[in-house]
Amino acid sequence: MSVYKDEERNTWYVIVRYQNWTGERKQKKKRGFLTKKEAVVWEREFLQKQSANMNMVFKAFVDVYFNDMSSRLKERSIKNKKYMIDAKVVPFFGNKAMNLIKPADIIQWQNKMLEQGYSATYLRMLQNQVSAIFNHAERLYGLFDNPCKKVSKIGRSNAQELNFWTIDEYKVFEASFSDAETIYKTLFALLFWTGCRIGEALALTKHDLDFENLTISINKTYYRHDRKDVITSPKTEASIRTISMPLHLSEMLQIYESMFYGGLDEDVRLFQITDRVVQKKIVQHAEVAGVKRIRVHDLRHSHIALLIEKGISPLAIAQRVGHDSINTTMNVYGHLYPNKQKEIAEILDGLMLNYF
Numbered sequence: 001m002s003v004y005k006d007e008e009r010n011t012w013y014v015i016v017r018y019q020n021w022t023g024e025r026k027q028k029k030k031r032g033f034l035t036k037k038e039a040v041v042w043e044r045e046f047l048q049k050q051s052a053n054m055n056m057v058f059k060a061f062v063d064v065y066f067n068d069m070s071s072r073l074k075e076r077s078i079k080n081k082k083y084m085i086d087a088k089v090v091p092f093f094g095n096k097a098m099n100l101i102k103p104a105d106i107i108q109w110q111n112k113m114l115e116q117g118y119s120a121t122y123l124r125m126l127q128n129q130v131s132a133i134f135n136h137a138e139r140l141y142g143l144f145d146n147p148c149k150k151v152s153k154i155g156r157s158n159a160q161e162l163n164f165w166t167i168d169e170y171k172v173f174e175a176s177f178s179d180a181e182t183i184y185k186t187l188f189a190l191l192f193w194t195g196c197r198i199g200e201a202l203a204l205t206k207h208d209l210d211f212e213n214l215t216i217s218i219n220k221t222y223y224r225h226d227r228k229d230v231i232t233s234p235k236t237e238a239s240i241r242t243i244s245m246p247l248h249l250s251e252m253l254q255i256y257e258s259m260f261y262g263g264l265d266e267d268v269r270l271f272q273i274t275d276r277v278v279q280k281k282i283v284q285h286a287e288v289a290g291v292k293r294i295r296v297h298d299l300r301h302s303h304i305a306l307l308i309e310k311g312i313s314p315l316a317i318a319q320r321v322g323h324d325s326i327n328t329t330m331n332v333y334g335h336l337y338p339n340k341q342k343e344i345a346e347i348l349d350g351l352m353l354n355y356f
Contacts, residue, residue, distance in 0.1 A: 058093040101342040121154030164302035176289040195303030239322035
């Protein structure tokens with residue numbers, strides 16, 4: 001018997017002995033259960049997590065999955081993914097055993113998500129998260145029948161509905177800022193003219209700017225967590241890069257930097273604000289300027305769309321914005337490239353005519 005009554009507190013507690021994945025014998029004590037049944041359920045789920053038995057319920061395996069991924073994903077990524085799973089998936093599958101979830105259950109969940117009116121890209125993101133969990137269970141924990149492999153995916157990874165500003169729309173937006181809002185005007189210019197991520201921009205320090213060579217070093221990212229500023233390495237290894245900046249942006253950044261009395265220390269962030277504040281500001285000024293509303297991340301899309309319009313190669317774009325590969329660039333933005341098939345045929349015809 002491993003479940004006991006705490007007579008003094010009038011609650012129940014569990015003392016469970018188990019063997020971890022290294023074979024080491026361990027013991028864990030958990031107090032505070034109001035009923036014996038609660039204590040027994042907790043003990044059963046805890047032991048299932050340790051053995052990753054596929055009889056365990058979905059919500060318990062989600063904890064196993066994120067624990068396994070903790071050394072591979074950044075803390076912020078895990079937080080965002082877990083929030084999505086807990087909100088959109090666990091309420092549907094949570095108390096069902098992993099090995100009892102069938103393709104029909106996946107289809108019912110998909111239909112529920114489709115009814116919510118989410119965008120195609122968000123639906124695909126949800127689908128990918130669910131598939132990742134079941135693939136993990138199949139690959140590492142012996143899930144015999146992976147239900148996600150037997151149904152079609154919902155949503156669309158190729159973001160046909162990308163939202164972005166043209167250069168004319170951006171100029172109208174930029175003109176809506178007063179001299180008292182230089183910090184925001186400068187930050188938005190940086191985002192539009194470099195395509196860097198908001199976290200990368202907010203992590204920049206004076207040390208990262210090379211005005212002589214007109215370059216910016218991207219080597220870290222910023223986010224806010226539990227009311228604390230967190231600086232960490234960028235999203236991927238490819239995100240660590242040095243990019244060239246146009247002269248007018250360099251001049252703008254130098255003017256902004258000169259506004260600080262006594263100058264900025266080398267390791268102090270250039271923009272002492274959070275991404276949430278920046279998102280509010282872009283919404284406010286889009287309304288004032290009379291341009292369509294976009295997210296801060298859409299300034300990255302705007303930069304890439306501008307480069308595509310100017311004929312910059314996918315490889316050069318991928319290197320500039322820190323994509324892992326050219327495939328990422330083409331999968332997301334390929335539909336923005338003009339169709340060159342007719343032009344190719346004309347070139348080939350011209351080559352053939354040279355032989356006659």
